[in-house]
Amino acid sequence: MRFEVTILGSNSATPLYGRNHTAQILNCNETISLIDCGEGTQLQMQRYGLKVNRIKYIFISHLHGDHYLGLVGLISSMHLNGRKEDLYLFGPAGLQEIIDLQLHYAETTLRYNLIFKATNPNHAAYILADTNFDVQSFPLSHRINCTGFVFKQKQRLPKINRALVESLDIPTTYYPLLKQGIDYTDNKGKLHRAIDLTTPAPPPKSYAFCSDTVNTPSYWPYITSVDLLYHEATFLHEMIDRAIETFHTTALQAGEIAKKVGAKQLLIGHFSARYKDLQPLLLESKTVFENTLLAIEGQTFEI
Structure with missing residues (x-):
């Protein structure tokens, strides 16, 4: 099952150095979600060959402009391009009034x-149960109300051991029952256990999106053991006072959080426009969490 995230924007309040405002595309088995929608999101989608009308779900973390000001334009373009399918939008209560x-x-x-x-x-709260994944929102600690999101794949059914079931002449119409754990009894009365005729599917994977937040343990339980953690890392740790003042996180703190929650991989973004070179942020995070990557625009990360 395809489960990957493409970065459309990775800068914080000011777009600079070719970096845009926060936006990401999550592809889960060809079901497309947009996470945050800063200015220029639809242009970024065109740039990277992503089709706007394939978006089914949109998740907005909070109402600072760099996270949603591209939304009305995107919605309008879908209208002008003749969209007919329902579009599902999750976000702060005030967003409905803004759009209306x-x-x-x-x-x-x-x-x-x-x-x-x-x-x-x-x-x-669990806010979505799609056929491919579930989504939970959770509160973050920012200057205004802000939520993060965890996307978790549904557990897939086991795979049929085709060579074995064919050798036993088990009818193909029974394969779905085997996947559900229902044993098969042949015409001689011999029982063939479903567990012996199938192989377990891989465990479901998870992706956590932590938007703007000051470092606090309050949200850590919701992102424990995720396969890929996206976490804002606006500043280097030398600017910790500024990070606290603006309710943001440093690159060092992001690495510490990933380590404490047992994330398998960390993706840092929401970079301050003061940093043209992002390598110092990456290296700082790696001092405590080696498996850290930069949220570089245009790159796709498999989860």
Whole structure:
């Protein structure tokens, strides 16, 4: 099953050095989700060959402009391009009012259903159960209400040992039952256990998106043992006072968090425009968590 994230934007408040505002595309078995939608998101999708109308779900972490100001333009482009499929949007309660106001003064009625669900900034909640994955939101600690998201694959059914079942002349119509753990009895009365005729599917993988937040243990339980952790790392640790003042995290802290929660891999982003060269941020995080990567725009990371 395909499970990967493509970075569209990785800078913080100011786009600079060719880096754009936060936005990511998550592909789970060809179901496409957009996570945050800073300015220029749809242009970035065009640049990297990603089709806007394939997006089914959009998740917005909070209402600072660098995380959502590309959204109305994206929604409008979907309308102009003739979208008919429902679009599901998850984000802070105020986002509904912002969108309605924009559409009202543009005298625009969307051609498709925009289905909005407000996230809870105070408590964790399961907000989506798709056929391919589940999504949980959880509160972060930023200057305004902000949530993170964990995307976890559904557990897949076991795989049929085709050579073995064919040698036993088990009808193909019974294969789905074997995958569900139902044993097969042949016409001679011999029992063939489903567990012996199948191989377990790989364990489901998970991706956590930690948007803007100051370092606090309050959200760590929700990201424990994830396969890939995206965490903001706005500043180098020499600017820890500025990070605390602005409710952000340093690269060193991001590495420490990944280590404490047992993440398998760390992806850092939301870089301050003060840093043209990102290598110092990467090296700082690696001092405590070696398996750290930079969220470079245009790159796709398999989870």
